[in-house]
Amino acid sequence: MTPDVRDGARGRPSRGAPARALDGTAERPGDQAVGETAWTRVLSLVRQADEVALACHVSPDGDALGSMLAVGLVLRSMGKRVVASFGDRTFSVPRLLRFLPGQDLLVPPADYPAEPALMITFDSSTLDRLGLLAVNAGKAREVVVMDHHPSNTGFGTIGIIDPGAAATAVLAEQLIYRLGGGLDRDVATCLYAGLVTDTGSFRHTSTTASAHEMAARLVATGLRTDEIARELWDRSPFGYLKVLGAALERVVLEDGLIWTYVTRLDRAAYGLPYAEVEAIIDVVRRTDEAEVAVVLKEDDLGAWQVSTRSKGAVDMAAICAALGGGGHRSAAGFTSHESVEATMDNIRALLPRKA
Template sequence: MTTNESAAGEADWRRATELISAAGTVALACHVSPDGDALGSMLGLGLALAATGRKVVASFGDRVFAVPRLLRFLPGQHLLVEPSAYPAEPDLMITFDASTMERLGLLAPHAGKARELLVIDHHVSNTRFGTVHLVDPGAASTTMVVEELLNRLGLPVDREVATCLYAGLVTDTGSFRHSITTPAAHAMAGRLLATGLRPEEIARELWDRSPFAYLRVLGTALGRAALEPDAAGGLGLVWTYVSRADRAAEGLPYDEVEGVIDVVRRVDEAEVAVVLKEDDEGGWNVSTRSKGAVDVARACAALGGGGHARAAGFSSALSVADTMAALRPLLAPEGSRS
């Protein structure tokens, strides 16, 4: 169905299905500040496994444990537990959409103590930090890898599972607009739609809703946006930031500013777009986007992050100015690196 066979290898698939089939309890974890692909892939597999009678716990390692508002429509959230209630030494732990163990946040120590750690991901930057790896950089989303796993396990995909998987698929393909979109992604969407899920409702939750406070904060961010035509090898850089004070002035939670990058990236004069977002603890999470000439995943990986060639990110404890100073020289176009 996907390119998973060549990416993961049959030995990995065989071992993964053996581990899950033998498990009575499964501990699931996705990356911190989960997006639709991370949470959707985790809850999709969790629902399917719980339907077989297995005990399933799922979590993500944020200090402030809260599902982002735009993802609260996803089924399966009864499986979620706070990190403090997560098994300390799971017999089988499965991670989703996390390219490094550090991306698991508070759950990284649990992963380090798991007897078996199955890593499910589609990032080319994945560090293979588990004991078994289902990593397919050719897949448009981690939910594509999960769908293949469910098929190999012989588990059905009902409408609730499909809703979770579809949310991840449309999140990472940008509703099938990004270059990562493949014929296999469209074929999977067709299979999921056949379960009776409502794509218009999912689209509304993901992209067509926001509180009024978001418009105020967005206006502030756009008002300070900077265009640097000579950056990124002369291809142009546009960037801005959203501070904790900006959000506090309007009472806007952190997870509501994820969409700012999708507005900033539209600028014609810039190859690369960057948005820095200050979290509630004072750290900066940096989102980067490229139109294709600059590999932002490589740039972000050099700063401890990762992602895809056209969409990546990293975290920074530096100031806005120092973070941008560290990032700018890494944004050279492909073919112009010394």
């Protein structure tokens, strides 16, 4: 499949008053990188479809699952048959995201259409990130890729890809408005979860004026931002503290790099699912003496899922892309099937040398 050629034209404004940049000019989601040719094709396909199959990346975060469910809810309200999934072998919504509305749209990969007429993917930069559903995407008639990762490989037949967007949720909101849909509290809750997840609660450099303006539109629906924040960041089982302690016991600081790892056995001792250790990187990366933070997490199949963070001086997206992954400059990752030592050696070899 080849990606759609983007004409670079500016996107249409969302329904209602358009967002405004600080200089007073229109600043709309999806404007920067997605041309009208791509948007027109997507809208035509969705309107003609009886069923739309939605998918997001494996081990979904708030942006992936939230964007997918928001669009799914709107499509269902338009009378479309909607099926949504993600391609994990163990199909389970991460505990932190179980508050999101619309989860009755979800089906396990085994029940997903084998050859979808129209498939829309969310927050997946590569075909491999779809996991088990990569096979379904390969057999789909049309695959719309909605993503904001600079490392996106351009898979699919139509690309709605904007590396300048703060989150895939920004593009999901644009799709909803272009389809003539609106925001209710359930849809806004899903989109808000995506926006705050990928902006780090509006702390990351991806936080723009338009990101705050989008947040204002979502909050205006009546959603409870305090409850969403508590679900996403202020809850964890007791076992997480024990596993975090084990990871911090192993932490190593070396020449601007801090790293540690979490094994399957660490988690098994407390019955802790893999998804529960995602936040360890956010503890480790705070270290003043380190520019780069790395956490290796052994998944249930024995592979190492590697999370990396940078404070801005090092492009972790480029490094992770060289190792088969991708992401953003300051937050990226990849999968390693080598040992912890070999994986770290591979990362060190790609880090810039200090003068």
